[in-house]
Amino acid sequence: MAVLPKHKAQLNAARKMATSHAEALASYEAPRGLQSLLPTADARAAFEKAGFPTPVNEAWTFTNLAPLAKTNFTLPHKGQVSGAVIGEAKLVRDAVTLVFINGQLSYDLSEMTSLPVGVTIAPLSQAASMLTDSQVAKLKGKTTDGLAAANTAFLTDGYVLRVDEGQNITTPVELVFLSTGGKQAINLKTFITVGKGSTLELSEVYHSTSEEAYWHNSVTYIDVAQNGQLHFTRKQDEGTEAFHTAEVHTTLQRDASFYGFVANLGSKIARTMFETNVAGHNASANLAGFSLTGKGQHHNTSTHTLHGVEHTNANQIFRNVVAEGGHSVFMGKYHVLAEAQHTDAAMLNQNLLLAPSAKADSKPELEIYADDVKCSHGATTGKLDETALFYLQARGIDKSTAMAMLTEGFIDDLLNALPNSQARERLHDAIHRWLGRSMSTSMKG
Amino acid sequence: MTELLNIENLHARVEEKEILKGLSLKVNAGEVHAIMGPNGSGKSTLASVLAGKPGYEITEGSVNFQGEDLLEFEAEERAQKGIFLGFQYPVEIPGVNSMYFLRTALNAQRKARGEEELDGIDFMDFIQDKLELLDMNTEFLKRPVNVGFSGGEKKRHETLQMCALNPTLALLDETDSGLDIDALQIVSRGVNAMRGEGKAIVLITHYQRLLDYIEPDFVHVLKDGQIIKSGDKTLATELEKEGYSGLTNETTAA
Ligand SMILES: Nc1ncnc2c1ncn2[C@@H]1O[C@H](COP(=O)(O)OP(=O)(O)OP(=O)(O)O)[C@@H](O)[C@H]1O
Numbered sequence: 001m002a003v004l005p006k007h008k009a010q011l012n013a014a015r016k017m018a019t020s021h022a023e024a025l026a027s028y029e030a031p032r033g034l035q036s037l038l039p040t041a042d043a044r045a046a047f048e049k050a051g052f053p054t055p056v057n058e059a060w061t062f063t064n065l066a067p068l069a070k071t072n073f074t075l076p077h078k079g080q081v082s083g084a085v086i087g088e089a090k091l092v093r094d095a096v097t098l099v100f101i102n103g104q105l106s107y108d109l110s111e112m113t114s115l116p117v118g119v120t121i122a123p124l125s126q127a128a129s130m131l132t133d134s135q136v137a138k139l140k141g142k143t144t145d146g147l148a149a150a151n152t153a154f155l156t157d158g159y160v161l162r163v164d165e166g167q168n169i170t171t172p173v174e175l176v177f178l179s180t181g182g183k184q185a186i187n188l189k190t191f192i193t194v195g196k197g198s199t200l201e202l203s204e205v206y207h208s209t210s211e212e213a214y215w216h217n218s219v220t221y222i223d224v225a226q227n228g229q230l231h232f233t234r235k236q237d238e239g240t241e242a243f244h245t246a247e248v249h250t251t252l253q254r255d256a257s258f259y260g261f262v263a264n265l266g267s268k269i270a271r272t273m274f275e276t277n278v279a280g281h282n283a284s285a286n287l288a289g290f291s292l293t294g295k296g297q298h299h300n301t302s303t304h305t306l307h308g309v310e311h312t313n314a315n316q317i318f319r320n321v322v323a324e325g326g327h328s329v330f331m332g333k334y335h336v337l338a339e340a341q342h343t344d345a346a347m348l349n350q351n352l353l354l355a356p357s358a359k360a361d362s363k364p365e366l367e368i369y370a371d372d373v374k375c376s377h378g379a380t381t382g383k384l385d386e387t388a389l390f391y392l393q394a395r396g397i398d399k400s401t402a403m404a405m406l407t408e409g410f411i412d413d414l415l416n417a418l419p420n421s422q423a424r425e426r427l428h429d430a431i432h433r434w435l436g437r438s439m440s441t442s443m444k445g
Numbered sequence: 446m447t448e449l450l451n452i453e454n455l456h457a458r459v460e461e462k463e464i465l466k467g468l469s470l471k472v473n474a475g476e477v478h479a480i481m482g483p484n485g486s487g488k489s490t491l492a493s494v495l496a497g498k499p500g501y502e503i504t505e506g507s508v509n510f511q512g513e514d515l516l517e518f519e520a521e522e523r524a525q526k527g528i529f530l531g532f533q534y535p536v537e538i539p540g541v542n543s544m545y546f547l548r549t550a551l552n553a554q555r556k557a558r559g560e561e562e563l564d565g566i567d568f569m570d571f572i573q574d575k576l577e578l579l580d581m582n583t584e585f586l587k588r589p590v591n592v593g594f595s596g597g598e599k600k601r602h603e604t605l606q607m608c609a610l611n612p613t614l615a616l617l618d619e620t621d622s623g624l625d626i627d628a629l630q631i632v633s634r635g636v637n638a639m640r641g642e643g644k645a646i647v648l649i650t651h652y653q654r655l656l657d658y659i660e661p662d663f664v665h666v667l668k669d670g671q672i673i674k675s676g677d678k679t680l681a682t683e684l685e686k687e688g689y690s691g692l693t694n695e696t697t698a699a
């Protein structure tokens with residue numbers, strides 16, 4: 001691709017912003033337990049070279065990170081949060097829970113006594129010895145991606161979770177990441193391993209007690225070994241001025257299944273990238289989720305799924321609801337290599353626009369080199385059905401409630417993909433509250 | 446007799462096309478009226494205009510319901526005031542559970558009338574005998590609104606909603622169309638159950654056989670946007686035999 005002068009200017013600006021971001025965080029020191037592993041200086045140089053991603057980069061065509069890049073962030077500080085706030089944020093009430101405040105584990109707020117046998121979990125800063133060789137390689141590895149480089153260069157902490165072989169874990173595990181605002185840049189790195197034949201329900205919740213700007217930048221590596229199964233649910237309900245960028249890299253071995261779910265409600269700009277390598281026969285990668293995008297918000301859900309061997313499956317369904325002045329993006333790609341015959345992969349993105357000024361972009365893609373596969377993709381974008389709206393109103397239901405009911409109906413059945421009924425209820429309530437809020441404002445407006 | 450509804454010289458258009466062309470009709474409390482007429486004559490349009498469906502322009506005339514100008518109100522307000530429209534084509538609403546829908550509707554109306562809202566358990570008690578009356582079971586209510594319902598089930602569902610919401614004025618737009626005799630009897634049972642003092646029913650139908658089960662006080666012929674003839678129930682039998690083609694506008698001449 002020829003670099004146009006306009007692009008060059010953008011890239012230079014993005015680099016400059018990376019440099020000033022790095023300068024503001026110059027007093028950064030890596031967590032003690034990771035200092036010998038983290039290539040802090042190299043990563044910082046890589047970040048400044050790459051800069052913040054710009055729309056020149058195809059993956060960022062629809063998502064402009066300039067508001068993030070222009071913010072002057074600080075290093076994370078200690079924060080105080082009450083147990084009640086955690087209770088509000090949680091998806092699964094009776095899960096084993098680790099609570100991170102501003103990127104640091106709070107033992108007081110965490111609940112680990114019911115941690116089942118066969119599961120080990122610890123903050124990354126104290127768990128270097130738990131990492132496998134390939135995980136260490138990922139930690140030390142070079143990257144040319146600006147956000148990943150920043151993540152390494154200014155790593156706050158993260159967690160390491162391992163499920164041993166042959167463990168059917170019935171107690172769900174939940175991580176709560178809470179920020180108290182104050183322009184902090186919080187960088188999280190996580191390594192998850194589900195052993196051979198093991199199962200786990202894991203959820204992550206991102207919340208805030210503040211309406212100030214801050215940045216949660218997370219990179220997660222997941223390995224699901226042969227015949228293992230992982231449900232991984234992410235609820236992003238950050239403060240309205242927050243930035244949230246997340247990459248989830250998953251590798252699936254033979255017969256492994258992955259069920260990823262993402263709920264995007266909060267943040268000013270949030271992007272979640274699921275990068276999945278379906279590396280073993282009969283492995284299946286299932287992704288689902290929704291976003292509720294209101295005024296001044298931008299939600300981007302991206303997926304890249306690589307099928308490298310015969311007989312693998314993938315399924316994706318994302319439903320996005322956009323209210324007045326919001327913008328949602330879905331970008332998904334199935335990349336099927338020549339040897340990946342009999343890949344069975346379906347992708348669907350459905351968008352619902354609640355107002356004329358609401359915007360949804362959708363880019364589902366197939367890149368297929370094998371000739372005997374069953375792959376499909378589809379995208380629809382529409383408004384609420386006027387006749388359905390009238391049907392509800394004709395029964396005495398006011399317009400904003402009717403709109404909320406139809407919108408809820410649009411996403412609600414997605415929640416059936418969640419294995420945990422508490423999580424389903426919590427998300428259902430969150431959807432309900434969001435609709436209540438956004439319908440009453442859209443009716444006034 | 447208390448007058449419930451008074452439509453005078455109503456003209457309505459949709460997308461620049463005039464459909465109701467000076468329609469007048471009076472309905473008193475306690476009465477059952479049947480409206481018959483050829484396809485495309487404006488029967489559903491009349492029902493939609495009365496129920497407050499958006500998209501119609503009223504260019505002339507008035508509609509008075511219990512002493513108020515009905516046309517002033519939003520669709521939901523009209524429902525709350527006691528108007529019920531049984532849809533000719535009930536709408537399928539994927540993702541919205543029938544029970545939740547009906548309870549929300551009932552509670553919206555109760556709230557508007559200053560009555561206590563019903564919780565899930567009270568609602569089940571409340572709806573039980575209405576389900577029985579219509580030979581329906583609770584499984585119905587667990588499904589999304591009208592999704593995958595057969596034609597007859599949809600009409601029964603409309604009737605159930607009517608029984609639950611207990612309107613003052615029910616406008617039933619071809620609730621009998623496409624029903625077999627059993628279903629027709631069941632639906633008629635529902636309609637007759639809500640018949641009563643202070644209430645009125647307007648049945649839009651193509652078939653005289655409905656009127657064997659629900660006996661009307663008046664039968665009207667709607668043609669080309671006007672009521673051109675009114676009579677008692679014998680008119681329906683005549684119409685079914687002779688058709689509408691011989692009829693000309695008698696009311697405007699009068
Ligand atoms: N949205 C619309 N745009 C244009 N024309 C319309 C619209 N809705 C209705 N019409 C027309 O208005 C006329 C009356 O329609 P309406 O549905 O009221 O008839 P009807 O008497 O109920 O007929 P049927 O017996 O077939 O149900 C028809 O010619 C129809 O095509």
Ligand SMILES: [Mg+2]
Pocket residue numbers: 488489490533618
């Ligand atoms: Mg009709």
